[in-house]
Amino acid sequence: MRTLDTAICTLEPQTVAHAREMFAVLSDPAIYEFENEPPVSEQWLSERFARLERRTSTDGQQLWLNWVVRLPSGELTGYVQATVLRSGAALVAYELGSRFWRKGIGRSAVSALLDELQSRYGVHLFAAVLKSANFRSLALLHSLGFRPASPAQAIEFGADPDETTMVKPAACTDNAA
Numbered sequence: 001m002r003t004l005d006t007a008i009c010t011l012e013p014q015t016v017a018h019a020r021e022m023f024a025v026l027s028d029p030a031i032y033e034f035e036n037e038p039p040v041s042e043q044w045l046s047e048r049f050a051r052l053e054r055r056t057s058t059d060g061q062q063l064w065l066n067w068v069v070r071l072p073s074g075e076l077t078g079y080v081q082a083t084v085l086r087s088g089a090a091l092v093a094y095e096l097g098s099r100f101w102r103k104g105i106g107r108s109a110v111s112a113l114l115d116e117l118q119s120r121y122g123v124h125l126f127a128a129v130l131k132s133a134n135f136r137s138l139a140l141l142h143s144l145g146f147r148p149a150s151p152a153q154a155i156e157f158g159a160d161p162d163e164t165t166m167v168k169p170a171a172c173t174d175n176a177a
């Protein structure tokens, strides 16, 4: 994994060393209005980050790629995440502290994530599974060109009945024609 620079933030490969600072960021209850829950302790988060730092699932079938998102001021704002499947599809997710919302950080960070997944990891389809009520996440995905998945794709990516699956094919880079 490598560090990714965008116009407004830097994505650093997430490590255990980020756990202390990220515990404060991820303890913001507003993040969990629709899904997930805050880390129970800094120790718990350190152990989770240690597992994620292996970058692969135990069976070696999935790549786990996590970057923390840092502003030029030095502040950490949250993370972006991808699970790369053997099929060449990647499930993406992201969480930012609420004081950083609506400043273009999510769009910039997820866009850099998608570019990296395509160019460096050969991903050909991006997917996101989110609670259907999560209007902020849905709006971000729409702004990035994601569209509703087919029923078959929703099953493939394991969506529950109260969840929506959004997909975006990676851009075609073949200019040979």
Ligand SMILES: CC(C)(COP(=O)(O)OP(=O)(O)OC[C@H]1O[C@@H](n2cnc3c(N)ncnc32)[C@H](O)[C@@H]1OP(=O)(O)O)[C@@H](O)C(=O)NCCC(=O)NCCS
Binding pocket: 030, 031, 032, 034, 035, 078, 093, 094, 095, 096, 097, 100, 101, 102, 103, 104, 105, 106, 107, 108, 128, 129, 130, 131, 134, 135, 136, 137, 139, 140, 141, 143
């Ligand atoms: C989803 C999330 C990452 C969006 O991050 P963000 O930095 O606020 O998004 P951006 O400022 O880059 O917004 C990009 C676009 O998304 C849309 N958008 C984002 N938040 C929106 C909102 N509250 N209402 C309407 N549109 C919204 C807009 O089109 C926006 O572009 P614009 O500001 O030019 O209109 C953030 O709200 C978050 O962390 N939420 C909690 C965690 C979460 O739900 N994660 C997803 C789990 S699947």
